[in-house]
Amino acid sequence: MYSNSYLKRSWVEVDLKQIAENYRIYKNNSGGKAVMAVVKADAYGHGDTEVARVLQSEGVKLFAVSNIEEAITLRKVGIHGEILVLGYTPAECINQLLAYDITQTLLDEYYAELLSGKGVKAQFAIDTGMNRIGLDAEDVDFCERIIRKYKNQYDLTGVFTHLCVSDTETDECKQFTEQQINKFRNVVDRVADLGLPYVHCLNSAGGLYHEPKDCVGEIIRLGIILYGLKPDYHNLLPAGIKPVLSWKSVISMIKEVHPGECIGYGRTFVADREMRVATIPTGYADGYRRELSNKGKVLINGCLAPIVGRICMDQMMVDVTGLRVKCDDEVILIGERYTADDMAHDIGTIGYEVVCGISKRVPRLYNEVC
Ligand SMILES: *Cc1c(COP(=O)(O)O)cnc(C)c1O
DSSP: OOOOGGGTTEEEEEOHHHHHHHHHHHHHTTTTOEEEEEOHHHHHTTOHHHHHHHHHHTTOOEEEESSHHHHHHHHHTTOOSEEEEOSOOOGGGHHHHHHTTOEEEEOSHHHHHHTTTSOOEEEEEEESSSOSSSEETTOHHHHHHHHHHHHTTTEEEEEEOOOSSTTOOSHHHHHHHHHHHHHHHHHHHHTGGGOOSEEEEEOHHHHHHSOGGGSSSSEEEEOGGGGTOOSSTTOOOOTTOOOOEEEEEEOOEEEEEOTTOEESGGGOEEOSSOEEEEEESOOGGGTOOGGGTTTOEEEETTEEEEBOSOOOSSOEEEEOTTOOOOTTOEEEEESSSSOHHHHHHHHTSOHHHHHHTSOTTSOEEEOOOO
């Protein structure tokens, strides 16, 4: 199933069948809306080529990435649907946008002017309160004027906005999200006669927590939940959606450590008893977060082993006292019982950052999908 044993120092396994399953379950829960698969940042560290191919074979026709390089990668491996670049592309790249049939987000009026006149496929971002990119939806007249002004300078295919608190279920956040959607609706209504095919405002969390029928547009931009992770640690995902990534390593050495001896850089851990300590050949250069020093845990043969001492660049040490483990045993760094969301929770970040942070030197292995 997952081969290439010579790579087995530190590696990631991605379950492509579960990605397809997560997509199907989410879609069945989203009131029939189309899904734009968000595969930016190498599909959140899972491997964009493999993930996009599986989703294309599931019928996905819309993809979103963060930059033109990612978009071209997808085109070159046979992704033939729409590919939307969600962020900035330098104006110098205009010919590549055209050559690869890539859709560029128009960030504001200034940026729209920069790339205008060449018939590039484009969608306008509308800022409904996040203050990141987009035409300011507070001024509906302005939005309408700019969209109409550039309609014929581009092959304009859509407008979209982004929700910034749709993962939080407090009354205040729900109200803010409603306001964002209403502001977006006001802009969309003004340009309804243009018949833009792609109108969208929901991310993973938005699609779960806002009745899709109350929303504007027929598309959900689905990112984190495709990968089976939660937008926010407190969110509940639909039954059957599961993380698709496991990160594994091995035990490279085992030794006895006596009371009073220290472990690792900075001597931050001192043994107060006889210990058995295993070394694991994964470190922060692999993206294993150093904040997990003396704090994180790994799983070996079903048992939890706490990290002792600081995470090094390429190695770490764990306490295996009393556990039945030996050299070469497989170690689970991220898996079903300790997910990227759990790890993120332990160090005060989000699952997104954990999976995006697994570095390129960690090979990704895939199961066959028939
Ligand atoms: C990253 C991103 C998404 C996907 O967000 P998830 O929370 O991962 O679903 C959607 N839209 C935009 C504009 C994004 O930048």
